[in-house]
Amino acid sequence: MSAGMNIDSALREEIQKATTVLFNQTIESFQVQPTNPEFEGSHTLVCFPLTRISRKGPEETARLVGDYLLANSRLVSSFNVVKGFLNLSIADRVWVEVLQGVVNDTRYGVSARSGKEVMVEYSSPNTNKPLHLGHLRNNFLGYAVAGIYEAVGYTVHKVQIINDRGIHICKSMAAWQLSGENETPESSGLKGDHLVGKYYVEFDKRYKAEMKQLVDQGMPEAEAEKQAPVMLHAVDLLRKWENKDADTVALWKKMNGWVYDGFAATYKRMGVDFEKLYYESATYLLGRDEVLKGVEQGIFFRKEDGSVWVDLTADGLDQKVLLRADGTSVYMTQDIGTAILRFRDFPKIEGQVYTVGNEQEYHFKVLFLILKKLGYAWAEKCFHLSYGMVDLPTGKMKSREGTVVDADDLMAEMVAEAEKQTRELGKIEDASEEQVRELSEMIGLGALKYFLLKVDPKKRMLFDPNESIQLQGHTGPFIQYTHARIRALLRKAESMGLASAGWSGLETLDASEREVIALLTAYPQKLREAAAGYSPAVVANYVYELAKSYNQFYQTIPIFQETDGARRDFRLALSRAVADVIKKGMRVLGIAVPERM
RNA sequence: GGCUCCGUAGUUUAAUGGAUAGAACGAGAGAUUCCGGUUCUCUUGGUGGGGGUUCGAUUCCCUCCGGGGCUACCA
The missing domain is CATH 3.30.1360.70 (Arginyl tRNA synthetase N-terminal domain)
Structure with a gap:
């Protein structure tokens, strides 16, 4: 052993x-x-x-x-x-041996590569508006689940599907053409995704006004919805796009380009990344062949008008359209195609994790079932990482009413708050402006990420920005602070020339020391649990428990006042191990921890 | 209507079928402060209702109540 x-x-x-x-x-x-x-x-x-x-x-x-x-x-x-x-x-000497093992294992908690691969999809935005609070939960969840699977030995492929085509982007395009006056990110100083989002809102305003006018003139509402000039304009753009009209495609490329630049900045600040991007415009036709194959095999059927359907009533679900009468694809069709394409691109992955809101549970149930019917064994290993909505103390978000919480704004606010707090505490006086900025970024984003990740993904949750950034309580900054304090302690020990390793023969321990070691040993198991349940909350809550348990030890057991050198060094080693596991665990979640704060 | 997820202290939340349901915030009392603003201890208070399975149910099953979502030839 x-x-x-x-x-x-x-x-x-x-x-x-x-x-x-x-x-x-x-x-x-x-x-x-x-x-x-x-x-x-x-x-x-x-x-x-x-x-x-x-x-x-x-x-x-x-x-x-x-x-x-x-x-x-x-x-x-x-x-x-x-x-x-x-x-x-x-026995205490066993605990001591165990700690020795943890300390000696520089890769503690990181499983050897198993050769297994998995794909995690997250983010997957539309390109007509900026990311919002819901996307933050999505991105942090997907990124953390990827981190967890890496930690338990998988090679993880992080991807997203970018919904870059369709009526939604045409709406922004239409409004921009009508009232944009050639406004660009450069001319306006607006971030690209925000600029395009502005015209999406503009579209909606115009649309509503035009509809009201038509209704007032006596047109039935359903008719007005279709006949409003700005909507006709957007639909016309979509038709032109599908016919590859050069000007329309150029505009589409230009505006999507703005959005991608904006997204890139947002992702960078979030600290998430992707190995490969899939674009709906490039994959939306792919599923058609598979569906037609399915028709031949008798898995799907054709209605009189030529549309193709799957009958899932035997599985307790409905009938679902897969190809329109005119032969064009729907959402489901393209998801079938994308899934198959991904398994061709990455033949070794055993499954896919789709990080998508719980409003799409039915969609994924159907998708996985169809893939299974088409004979893809890996369909069993596809998982919809479904998560609930994020509410704010101030009330619900409604994108149409402008009460949506923008991701960029929220991150900026969190960082500003962190900076304010940090400066008030005044422990960083000798730090440069650059260091203060970096630290504020770490704390602000850490608070945000931790708060969104500590709750079970399935649950609809309430995000309280003020609570999340507090230094005490169940928060990211509390954990970051615990880490920073341990590092300070270790720096002091180092400057005193302490921290040799002559403690292996210790025979007796204090209860609080045992408890901390016991928690340290639980880390690998917690990672496995988190992976099995696709739940970063398991890791988040574990790290919190560890930090709290360490604080209890810290409160009751003196370190520098301990005269027995072996005992003192043991406590320093224990402290170091705790700091390391906190850092690793938070890293898995995508959260950085500072050396000092 | 059908399907589905959720319902735990005042609030936010935890608990592979296990012990007296664990924390955080808030409120009240106290202790400590060798490093770092801390931290710790105690008090306060909870499983929506009713059945069932089990030695044992927050957890599984049924039912009712409440909330969210889906039930588009949108994505």
Whole structure:
């Protein structure tokens, strides 16, 4: 057994051995959980399931296993039984060995490359307006899930599909043509995506005004929706685009180009990136062949008007159109094509993760089912990482009413707030302006990311900007602060010439030290849990627990006042290990932590 | 109507079927401050209602109530 052994698995083996010896039967699945803090011990064996093979009461069973482990396992130093729960204490010298293992393993928590590959799609915006708060949750989630899969040994391909064609961008184009007066990002000083977004809003305003006028003149509303001049203009642009009209395509390219420049700046600030971009304009025709193939195979069927459908009523879903009567693709068609294309581009990926809001759950259910019907085995490994809406304390966001929270604005506000806080605290007086900016960026973005990631993705959540940036409480800055403080402590130790490693022979520990080590050992398991559940919240909550647990230790155990050199060095090593795991865990989530703040 | 997700202290949230449901903010009291504004301890208070399965249910099943979403030849 190496110094970096895994207590949990070693203990499980010994428990299994114990049951085999005691009850003449090997038990395959049993549960070892962290001991409830009010009881003595760190690992608890739940003994109720064992009673089947022990044929004794839960308490008696627990005592037998406890006695055996105490006598035969070098891990276990004592035990107690509460009802059917066997609480085990691990010997302090074992904890010391475990910490030694963590400290020696420079790649602790990073699994070796498994050769497995996975694709994660996130962001996937429309190109007619800037990114907003919802996109922030999307991007941070996708990026973090990618980070988690990398940490557990996957090669991850980060991609997005850019919805660059369709009526939405034509609306912005139409409004720009009608009232843009050749305004450009350069002439206006506006970020490209914001400029295009401005004309999207402009379109909507114009559209509503024109509709009202038509309705007032006696036109039915449904008719007015179609006949409003600005809408006719947009539809005409879409038709021209599809016919590859040179001027229209040029305008489309120009305005999309502005948006991409704007997005690039936003992604940079968010700290997210992509290996490959898929463009809807390049893939929207791809699915058609697959669908036609499916028709031949009898998987899909054609209606009298020539449109193609899939019948999913046997699976409890509806019928869904896949090709229009005129033979053109719909959203579903292109997603079928894109999925297949991606597996051709990356033949080794075992599956795809689609980070898309929960309003599209039905869409993905249908998509995966269709892919399965088409005979793609990997359809089973496709996962819709669905997430709920983000609300603000001030109320709901409505993009049409202009109450949407812009991603750029929000990030800027968070960073400004962080800077204000940092300057007030005045611990960075000797730092350069550049350093202050960098630090504020780190704290502002860290607060934002952590707050959005700590909540289970499935849940609709409330983002409270003020709470998120607080230095105390369940926040990113609290964790960043804990890290910075440990680094300060280590710098001091270094300047004092301390931190040798002569502590391996320690025999006794304080309870708070044990608890911190126990949490440190849980890190790899937490990463696996997070990967299995596609939930960055698992990692986020774990890092918080670790920071809190360290603070308890820090509060009660003196370090520099400790006269026993081995003990002091052990505490320094423990502190360093905590700082490292905090840094790694936050890094997995896409959050940076500062050396000082 | 059908499908689906969600419902946990005043608020924001945690809990692979396990112990007396764990935190954070807020409010009240106290301790500590070797490094760093800290931090820690205690008090306050909760599983929407009703059934079922189980030794054991926040968790699984049924039902009702409440909220969100989907149910487009838009993407």
